[in-house]
Amino acid sequence: MLPRRIDLHHHYCSPEWFSYLTEHHEKSYPFPGNKRLSTWSAAAGVEAMDEGGVQTAVLSTTTPGVWFGNAADARRMARNMNDFGANIVREYKGRYGLFGCLPLPDVEASLLEIPYVMDTLKADGIGVLSSYGTKWLGDPSFGPVWSELNRRKAVVFSHATAPECCRTVMPGFDPTTIEFNTDTARTIINLIETGTAERYPDIRFIFSHAGGTIAALAGRYLGTQVARATLASEVPLNTKLGQLRRFYYDTAGSANAVNMQALKMIVPPSQIVLGTDFPWFTPATILAGLADAGLSPEELRGIDYENALRILPQYAQT
Numbered sequence: 001m002l003p004r005r006i007d008l009h010h011h012y013c014s015p016e017w018f019s020y021l022t023e024h025h026e027k028s029y030p031f032p033g034n035k036r037l038s039t040w041s042a043a044a045g046v047e048a049m050d051e052g053g054v055q056t057a058v059l060s061t062t063t064p065g066v067w068f069g070n071a072a073d074a075r076r077m078a079r080n081m082n083d084f085g086a087n088i089v090r091e092y093k094g095r096y097g098l099f100g101c102l103p104l105p106d107v108e109a110s111l112l113e114i115p116y117v118m119d120t121l122k123a124d125g126i127g128v129l130s131s132y133g134t135k136w137l138g139d140p141s142f143g144p145v146w147s148e149l150n151r152r153k154a155v156v157f158s159h160a161t162a163p164e165c166c167r168t169v170m171p172g173f174d175p176t177t178i179e180f181n182t183d184t185a186r187t188i189i190n191l192i193e194t195g196t197a198e199r200y201p202d203i204r205f206i207f208s209h210a211g212g213t214i215a216a217l218a219g220r221y222l223g224t225q226v227a228r229a230t231l232a233s234e235v236p237l238n239t240k241l242g243q244l245r246r247f248y249y250d251t252a253g254s255a256n257a258v259n260m261q262a263l264k265m266i267v268p269p270s271q272i273v274l275g276t277d278f279p280w281f282t283p284a285t286i287l288a289g290l291a292d293a294g295l296s297p298e299e300l301r302g303i304d305y306e307n308a309l310r311i312l313p314q315y316a317q318t
Contacts, residue, residue: 272302
């Protein structure tokens with residue numbers, strides 16, 4: 001019997017979306033991960049999960065999402081990915097869950113897609129990118145989407161992307177190395193500074209890649225809150241540190257002592273969840289990294305499944 005591990009960062013790809021991605025996105029901004037996506041299959045994901053001891057993986061759409069400037073296409077691709085993902089969940093019962101895709105930054109279309117994702121498909125939550133064009137997640141225009149998801153007490157998984165401003169800052173250099181993690185920290189701070197996070201307290205946000213560079217920015221962003229005594233104590237929720245501690249952070253691309261120990265200095269281990277970033281990484285690779293990250297057996301058990309079950313209790317009986 002497989003260990004009860006729950007992977008909250010596991011990607012999938014419909015044939016239609018991959019074809020659209022290749023046709024429309026590769027011309028202007030080649031995405032280095034496409035070759036890996038071209039060989040993706042649900043069966044291969046299950047095989048990797050079995051090898052790594054993962055019971056359930058929650059599927060999500062990866063960067064660059066479904067928005068390429070055409071609203072009708074974005075709506076069509078979001079629905080395609082949602083239906084495709086829901087079919088996988090049904091076919092591989094108990095092995096897969098789904099974070100549904102929205103056609104953001106089209107707010108009106110997203111508000112129409114939310115009930116389809118959450119009520120019709122019974123998805124586990126919603127997946128979004130860290131930014132859309134020149135808008136980060138705290139942008140006021142996204143308020144109606146957050147209001148509806150807050151009403152539903154939804155889980156929202158945010159995946160990193162490279163924003164328009166910074167895709168060619170270092171020509172010839174893979175933007176996933178620097179820009180993904182930077183944009184994740186940027187959108188976390190944006191959510192807090194705009195008051196969005198405090199305004200919608202019932203959304204359970206999960207951020208990819210251990211929050212990106214948020215730990216490296218702690219001194220500049222948190223100021224005196226990085227004092228050892230403050231970090232070791234309870235802080236009010238309406239502070240920057242308090243808001244950071246209510247978010248969840250996955251282990252994708254961060255399963256090592258540097259990232260995990262730095263993240264643990266800011267947020268309690270209870271806020272760290274397993275994320276593998278399949279198919280770019282395998283569960284076995286991520287779990288081996290976590291085993292070498294200086295985490296206690298209790299902390300590892302929390303990352304494996306306990307922390308995820310607090311926000312996705314439906315998997316307790318899987």
